[in-house]
Amino acid sequence: MTINTKLENDTVCFHCGLSVPRDKTWGIDFEGQWRPMCCPGCEAVAQTIIDSGLASFYQKRTAYSVTATSLDDVLEPSVVEQPKTDFADTELLETSLIIEGITCSACIWLLERQVKQLDGVVSFNVNYATRRARLKIVEQSIHVSDVLEAIRAVGYQAAPFDTSKQFSNLQKERKDFLGRVGVAVFCGMQVMMMTLGIYIADPSEIDADLLQFLKWMSALLTLPVVLFSGKPFLQAAYRDIKNKMPGMDVPVALGISLGFLASLINTYSGRGDTYYESVCMFVLFLMLARYVEFLTRWYAISSSERMMQAVPMVAKRVVDDGSVETVSAKSLLLGDQVQINPGEVIPADAVVLKGHSQVDESILTGESEPINKSSDDHLLGGSHNLTNTLMARVSCVGKDSTLSTIARLIDRAHAQKPAWVEAADRFASLFVSMVILVTASTAIYGYSQGQVDWFSTALSVLVVTCPCALSLATPTAYTAAMSALFGQGIIITKGTALEKLATIDRVIFDKTGTLTQGAMSLSNCKVFGPQDQQKIMDIAISLESFSDHPIARAFKRETVRVNHQAINVEQASGRGLRGEVEGSVYYLGSEDYINESLRITLDGVDASVTQVYLADETQVLASFEIQDDIRKGAQLTVAWLKGQGKKVSLLSGDKHTPVQWLAKQVGIDDFKFDASPSDKLNEIGRLQLKGERVAMVGDGVNDAPILAKADVSISVSGASQLARASSEVLLMNNDMQSLRYVFRLSNRVSAIIKQNMGWALVYNIGALPLAMGGYVEPWQAALGMSVSSLVVVLNSFRLRFVLPSKNNLEKVAGVRVG
Amino acid sequence: MGSLYFLIPVSVILVGLIAVIFLWAVRSGQFDDLDGPAHSILFEEEVDDELDKEPESNDSKTE
Numbered sequence: 001m002t003i004n005t006k007l008e009n010d011t012v013c014f015h016c017g018l019s020v021p022r023d024k025t026w027g028i029d030f031e032g033q034w035r036p037m038c039c040p041g042c043e044a045v046a047q048t049i050i051d052s053g054l055a056s057f058y059q060k061r062t063a064y065s066v067t068a069t070s071l072d073d074v075l076e077p078s079v080v081e082q083p084k085t086d087f088a089d090t091e092l093l094e095t096s097l098i099i100e101g102i103t104c105s106a107c108i109w110l111l112e113r114q115v116k117q118l119d120g121v122v123s124f125n126v127n128y129a130t131r132r133a134r135l136k137i138v139e140q141s142i143h144v145s146d147v148l149e150a151i152r153a154v155g156y157q158a159a160p161f162d163t164s165k166q167f168s169n170l171q172k173e174r175k176d177f178l179g180r181v182g183v184a185v186f187c188g189m190q191v192m193m194m195t196l197g198i199y200i201a202d203p204s205e206i207d208a209d210l211l212q213f214l215k216w217m218s219a220l221l222t223l224p225v226v227l228f229s230g231k232p233f234l235q236a237a238y239r240d241i242k243n244k245m246p247g248m249d250v251p252v253a254l255g256i257s258l259g260f261l262a263s264l265i266n267t268y269s270g271r272g273d274t275y276y277e278s279v280c281m282f283v284l285f286l287m288l289a290r291y292v293e294f295l296t297r298w299y300a301i302s303s304s305e306r307m308m309q310a311v312p313m314v315a316k317r318v319v320d321d322g323s324v325e326t327v328s329a330k331s332l333l334l335g336d337q338v339q340i341n342p343g344e345v346i347p348a349d350a351v352v353l354k355g356h357s358q359v360d361e362s363i364l365t366g367e368s369e370p371i372n373k374s375s376d377d378h379l380l381g382g383s384h385n386l387t388n389t390l391m392a393r394v395s396c397v398g399k400d401s402t403l404s405t406i407a408r409l410i411d412r413a414h415a416q417k418p419a420w421v422e423a424a425d426r427f428a429s430l431f432v433s434m435v436i437l438v439t440a441s442t443a444i445y446g447y448s449q450g451q452v453d454w455f456s457t458a459l460s461v462l463v464v465t466c467p468c469a470l471s472l473a474t475p476t477a478y479t480a481a482m483s484a485l486f487g488q489g490i491i492i493t494k495g496t497a498l499e500k501l502a503t504i505d506r507v508i509f510d511k512t513g514t515l516t517q518g519a520m521s522l523s524n525c526k527v528f529g530p531q532d533q534q535k536i537m538d539i540a541i542s543l544e545s546f547s548d549h550p551i552a553r554a555f556k557r558e559t560v561r562v563n564h565q566a567i568n569v570e571q572a573s574g575r576g577l578r579g580e581v582e583g584s585v586y587y588l589g590s591e592d593y594i595n596e597s598l599r600i601t602l603d604g605v606d607a608s609v610t611q612v613y614l615a616d617e618t619q620v621l622a623s624f625e626i627q628d629d630i631r632k633g634a635q636l637t638v639a640w641l642k643g644q645g646k647k648v649s650l651l652s653g654d655k656h657t658p659v660q661w662l663a664k665q666v667g668i669d670d671f672k673f674d675a676s677p678s679d680k681l682n683e684i685g686r687l688q689l690k691g692e693r694v695a696m697v698g699d700g701v702n703d704a705p706i707l708a709k710a711d712v713s714i715s716v717s718g719a720s721q722l723a724r725a726s727s728e729v730l731l732m733n734n735d736m737q738s739l740r741y742v743f744r745l746s747n748r749v750s751a752i753i754k755q756n757m758g759w760a761l762v763y764n765i766g767a768l769p770l771a772m773g774g775y776v777e778p779w780q781a782a783l784g785m786s787v788s789s790l791v792v793v794l795n796s797f798r799l800r801f802v803l804p805s806k807n808n809l810e811k812v813a814g815v816r817v818g
Numbered sequence: 819m820g821s822l823y824f825l826i827p828v829s830v831i832l833v834g835l836i837a838v839i840f841l842w843a844v845r846s847g848q849f850d851d852l853d854g855p856a857h858s859i860l861f862e863e864e865v866d867d868e869l870d871k872e873p874e875s876n877d878s879k880t881e
Contacts, residue, residue, distance in 0.1 A: 127851040175844050182840045
């Protein structure tokens with residue numbers, strides 16, 4: 001209910017939740033009420049949804065839909081390849097689609113209903129977790145492109161999805177994990193049950209035959225656990241030994257195989273102990289830990305948002321006779337002529353042949369101002385054409401294109417990444433070598449002394465010193481922290497990032513798309529003087545066209561009715577403007593500026609919103625309220641980071657004035673402007689050389705190389721796929737305050753890891769002499785190992801309770817704002 | 819105690835069966851989407867209700 005009232009707000013778009021532009025009349029009549037819309041795209045989509053009888057989608061949904069794109073161009077069937085039929089005897093076709101724009105589970109309902117209404121669709125199932133769908137259609141009666149069109153009509157983007165990719169490998173890996181864990185659980189439970197019987201019974205109570213029978217049965221049940229569930233450990237250990245780089249898997253595999261073989265021999269000879277249950281539990285616990293770790297990675301990779309944004313699917317190629325055909329962007333060749341209509345994405349790097357237009361290259365360069373392009377200018381593939389139709393010749397395809405170049409930059413930066421992980425690996429392999437050495441020498445010593453139980457002593461040493469607790473110390477802490485953060489909409493792709501974050505000295509923010517979102521807009525205009533509103537607006541717009549202040553952009557977005565020519569315009573360093581329009585002098589600027597210039601005091605000033613005033617020489621004529629585009633929670637987060645003693649910088653490709661203004665707004669003192677991607681890369685390199693640990697927060701394709709080079713990289717919601725791919729922390733939440741949780745949790749994570757390590761070392765080192773002296777039976781060693789691991793796991797689990805519930809956080813934030 | 823010689827092999831065979839069924843379920847994709855069905859079950863019911871009601875409301879309109 002709360003959601004409904006929140007979602008049905010009058011000033012925001014009914015479909016997507018963006019603010020509705022002033023004086024625009026898009027919208028639909030639904031349930032007896034006028035529902036405003038932000039753009040014709042949303043209007044068309046909402047109309048389609050309601051006309052198809054799916055209106056209850058709007059009651060079911062728990063989140064706004066994504067903004068619909070314009071539906072002007074129709075998808076040509078030739079662009080989408082009809083998949084080949086798998087079954088020779090039927091006419092059924094099966095294919096996978098990847099769907100973008102799914103925001104809540106009601107979207108699944110809407111999509112499935114919409115597509116199943118089509119003739120010829122046999123089945124259509126959307127997977128909510130992975131945003132993929134399986135589609136089954138009758139070959140002759142419907143084309144895949146019709147289905148894509150139907151999906152587009154209700155406001156989602158869909159594309160045929162190549163199943164041979166990384167994703168299907170992950171899917172396979174997940175099934176593999178699940179199967180192995182399951183088998184270990186079922187068989188391990190049975191073994192444990194039988195062993196428990198042997199434990200609690202008095203030795204005299206079980207006769208020798210039955211005992212032997214139980215042991216053989218346990219052996220039979222342990223076999224699949226070792227050979228099937230434990231196979232990854234055995235394989236990894238074999239690989240490690242072959243590469244002469246023993247990792248944690250080597251003692252694990254040794255413990256499993258030696259324990260099992262010794263038990264088998266003892267069972268066969270009918271003497272000595274068996275360790276079947278220890279082996280089973282060992283495999284099960286380790287497998288579970290790896291599975292949970294894999295799951296967090298899986299969630300990160302399968303979030304497909306904006307996957308297809310950068311490169312468009314279709315291009316309009318001009319053929320020899322002058323007509324235009326729609327082709328897939330991939331099929332473009334060097335020298336092809338393409339037509340790019342306003343609102344479309346430029347399909348490839350190209351040179352303009354005809355026409356002039358404004359192009360938004362922010363996704364590639366970070367430059368937020370549209371750039372004018374005319375004949376012979378270069379266009380970047382992936383950027384956005386805004387105003388007019390352009391004819392262009394493709395100048396670069398494939399490997400040489402700008403997007404690919406950026407991808408190469410990322411690879412280079414990855415290679416230069418500080419080598420944290422390797423150090424940990426070297427430590428582990430040293431420790432493991434020591435364990436094996438100690439075990440072997442214990443065995444040799446015991447054997448040479450003629451001890452009867454030399455094998456069981458050596459096994460105890462191996463199990464006791466098995467760095468299980470030690471190896472769990474870090475991953476369990478990561479996993480607990482990751483899942484706690486996941487609940488808050490934060491995805492950690494690499495656990496080490498959390499540990500590193502705690503030691504970060506400096507946080508660098510990108511500007512466009514990271515600290516700011518979208519664009520500033522005028523939200524309210526109050527007129528005090530006798531002139532009508534449009535006249536006032538026209539004057540303000542013509543004055544602001546002289547300014548490159550970010551607030552001026554809000555005015556530039558508005559349409560002028562009568563273009564006034566302002567003359568003698570003077571700028572007062574980012575605070576205001578003075579100029580003559582039609583013979584009279586006007587002042588436009590902040591409250592301070594008006595006070596100073598006119599020597600009048602304004603009343604009714606609301607400090608919580610940004611306001612701009614227009615005045616002539618005697619009186620104030622109007623006030624404009626400016627809707628801020630600063631990301632939610634940015635100010636609070638910056639203030640908090642500074643309070644924690646971190647240095648905060650702003651690094652932007654934008655011009656001086658807007659960068660300075662934003663830095664002041666969010667409270668960052670150190671800012672750099674006009675920085676190209678390679679400048680940013682150098683800047684980070686310089687800071688790292690100085691010994692600083694740098695975290696970078698960014699969003700765009702142009703930030704991707706820098707993200708890859710920074711010690712810790714964080715991408716914000718709405719970031720491009722490339723930026724995400726190079727980030728270790730993904731904030732899926734619109735609120736910048738998520739960053740605060742990440743930092744706070746990272747401090748706890750490094751504390752918990754230290755506690756875990758301390759405990760594991762104390763236990764291992766303490767138990768070693770006892771085991772070497774032969775005072776520890778293998779089953780006691782296994783118990784000790786399990787208990788010490790359990791302590792580590794439970795200690796890590798405390799991390800899940802570090803984050804307060806959302807309500808508490810809002811309260812805290814509210815107090816701070818107040 | 820003699821019955822154990824019969825019951826334990828039976829339990830082992832059962833475990834084997836369970837493991838095989840579980841592996842089949844995993845491989846045939848029963849565990850692929852653990853979130854979607856939990857939500858969709860709520861929607862499906864409403865859909866059925868609407869389907870039942872729809873012809874009636876259409877009739878009343880045409881009349």
